[in-house]
Amino acid sequence: MSKVLIVAEHSGNQLNQSTARCLSCAREIDPAGADVVVFGSNCGEVAHQAAALEGVARVLTVEREENQAALAAIIAPQLAVIAADHDYILGPSTTFGKDLMPRTAALLGVGQVSDLMAVTGPRQFQRPVYAGNAIVTVEVPEGLKVVATVRTASFKPAAEGGAASIVPNQVAAELPAHTRFIELRTGGGDARPDLQTARIVLSGGRGVGSGENFKLLFALADRIGAAVGASRAAVDAGFVPNDMQVGQTGKIIAPEVYFAFGISGAIQHLTGIKDAGLIVAVNKDPEASIFQVADIGLVADLFEVIPALDKKLG
Amino acid sequence: MGENREWNVKKIMVCLKRVVDYNVRIRLRPDGSGVVTDGVKMSVNPFDEIALEEALRIREGGSPVEILVVSIGPADCQQQLRTGLAMGADRALLIESDIQVEPLIAAKAILKVIEREQPDLVLLGKQAIDDDCNQTGQMLAALWQRPQATFASKLEIVDGRATVTREVDAGLEVINVDLPAVVTTDLRLNEPRYVKLPDIMKAKKKPLQTESLASLGIDLEPRIRVLKYEEPAPRQKGVMVADVDALVAALRDKGIFN
Numbered sequence: 001m002s003k004v005l006i007v008a009e010h011s012g013n014q015l016n017q018s019t020a021r022c023l024s025c026a027r028e029i030d031p032a033g034a035d036v037v038v039f040g041s042n043c044g045e046v047a048h049q050a051a052a053l054e055g056v057a058r059v060l061t062v063e064r065e066e067n068q069a070a071l072a073a074i075i076a077p078q079l080a081v082i083a084a085d086h087d088y089i090l091g092p093s094t095t096f097g098k099d100l101m102p103r104t105a106a107l108l109g110v111g112q113v114s115d116l117m118a119v120t121g122p123r124q125f126q127r128p129v130y131a132g133n134a135i136v137t138v139e140v141p142e143g144l145k146v147v148a149t150v151r152t153a154s155f156k157p158a159a160e161g162g163a164a165s166i167v168p169n170q171v172a173a174e175l176p177a178h179t180r181f182i183e184l185r186t187g188g189g190d191a192r193p194d195l196q197t198a199r200i201v202l203s204g205g206r207g208v209g210s211g212e213n214f215k216l217l218f219a220l221a222d223r224i225g226a227a228v229g230a231s232r233a234a235v236d237a238g239f240v241p242n243d244m245q246v247g248q249t250g251k252i253i254a255p256e257v258y259f260a261f262g263i264s265g266a267i268q269h270l271t272g273i274k275d276a277g278l279i280v281a282v283n284k285d286p287e288a289s290i291f292q293v294a295d296i297g298l299v300a301d302l303f304e305v306i307p308a309l310d311k312k313l314g
Numbered sequence: 315m316g317e318n319r320e321w322n323v324k325k326i327m328v329c330l331k332r333v334v335d336y337n338v339r340i341r342l343r344p345d346g347s348g349v350v351t352d353g354v355k356m357s358v359n360p361f362d363e364i365a366l367e368e369a370l371r372i373r374e375g376g377s378p379v380e381i382l383v384v385s386i387g388p389a390d391c392q393q394q395l396r397t398g399l400a401m402g403a404d405r406a407l408l409i410e411s412d413i414q415v416e417p418l419i420a421a422k423a424i425l426k427v428i429e430r431e432q433p434d435l436v437l438l439g440k441q442a443i444d445d446d447c448n449q450t451g452q453m454l455a456a457l458w459q460r461p462q463a464t465f466a467s468k469l470e471i472v473d474g475r476a477t478v479t480r481e482v483d484a485g486l487e488v489i490n491v492d493l494p495a496v497v498t499t500d501l502r503l504n505e506p507r508y509v510k511l512p513d514i515m516k517a518k519k520k521p522l523q524t525e526s527l528a529s530l531g532i533d534l535e536p537r538i539r540v541l542k543y544e545e546p547a548p549r550q551k552g553v554m555v556a557d558v559d560a561l562v563a564a565l566r567d568k569g570i571f572n
Contacts, residue, residue, distance in 0.1 A: 102452035111537030186485035
């Protein structure tokens with residue numbers, strides 16, 4: 001019986017890597033390992049992928065028709081039942097986990113540690129606040145279950161090599177009929193990775209000059225498998241849509257490598273990227289504040305640099 | 315935008331949190347007990363502002379909707395509620411508290427107000443830009459036993475149901491929920507209007523009611539203790555390179571693009 005329970009995130013047939021990252025966090029809480037619960041209508045494939053991760057004690061599956069789409073209102077009451085015997089319930093800090101875990105915590109009558117980034121004691125954790133401009137250490141009092149979303153960028157994925165048993169579960173929970181899944185629209189068929197999970201992100205700022213010029217970034221991104229983001233200035237100027245905005249009021253991201261092209265580096269932008277593994281800045285203005293946080297800086301015209309990079313990295 | 319588009323939505327409740335303005339570079343108190351807020355510009359949480367804007371647009375879509383803005387916090391939160399009234403809300407309620415209110419307590423307090431006010435829709439930001447918790451809407455929906463539609467980038471209400479487009483990691487997810495429901499708003503939903511001076515004057519005459527958090531009779535015991543605030547680890551000093559060749563070499567040196 002593991003102390004820690006992890007909620008698997010998956011697409012129906014593919015386990016999301018965030019689950020393996022949660023597992024690394026779980027093993028810092030309890031090296032003995034963790035249980036993984038898979039909710040779905042047909043969990044077989046995903047359950048096998050979870051069982052193969054090193055450190056998984058058991059894979060619990062909960063199969064029912066209503067679980068096909070991961071709706072928080074449907075999953076949370078079942079998760080609250082499954083979690084009855086666990087002390088720690090972890091989910092990824094992705095939109096899936098952010099939607100589901102607080103609803104579950106409230107059903108269990110406890111709080112939630114959001115974006116858990118480090119385990120500093122059995123019931124003590126660190127998490128970022130103010131878009132990463134401060135780190136708080138929090139403690140969950142004895143006797144209360146710990147519910148947390150795990151900041152996936154802070155933990156490496158657990159290796160494969162496990163052979164956990166898969167245990168089907170029946171959950172007696174009353175499920176609401178008030179919420180219906182309609183559809184999932186995934187980026188109009190283009191294969192460009194998502195901003196929040198991409199290894200590499202290329203972002204453009206006001207210096208890119210126009211929406212048309214953003215095509216340069218898209219071309220380079222597609223060649224190296226990167227996602228494309230933008231500064232608030234570029235969004236406000238109408239070059240690209242809001243959903244590409246990186247920054248405190250946009251998306252807060254932590255890719256392995258972040259390229260900032262023609263971005264001056266306003267505070268609100270920097271707070272959205274400060275957890276990137278490596279920040280590369282290209283700007284004509286040597287005084288741009290982006291250079292103060294960049295690991296590699298190049299004072300140059302982005303319209304010369306991007307095509308050159310395209311040639312050399314392609 | 316049919317005439318009867320929101321025939322059934324009569325009252326919308328919007329939650330507004332007072333936070334340090336997003337343009338302010340925060341400073342920590344030397345004893346690590348929190349963030350300096352004295353003399354710092356405070357604003358309505360930007361995501362909550364989007365929630366209020368959406369409520370105003372639903373009203374402007376044709377139906378006579380009453381919009382109530384609610385905040386929890388110290389007496390100074392009246393400033394943010396006045397901003398909400400100036401944007402167009404009809405009345406305001408401050409649940410006054412000088413203690414740190416964690417999301418579960420906020421959800422319980424809001425639920426008390428819901429029980430009294432019976433709104434058809436509760437709108438709030440997906441997260442506050444101070445504690446970045448992203449919990450209150452979901453917790454409220456759980457305790458209220460009603461639907462939640464988080465991270466909304468589009469909201470349409472027809473015949474007592476809301477169709478909500480949600481910004482999820484994989485793209486856009488569309489769900490349909492019965493009302494009443496809790497909807498948490500994402501950045502793309504709308505662009506909030508600017509408040510004009512005459513509206514600020516008008517807002518001074520709108521009703522703003524205050525009651526104490528303690529009077530609601532909910533359990534105020536924190537479920538999570540905040541021990542200390544610290545600066546994040548500083549980044550190592552970077553290097554400047556001379557040209558694209560040197561940039562590519564530096565990237566390869568770091569093990570990227572081998």
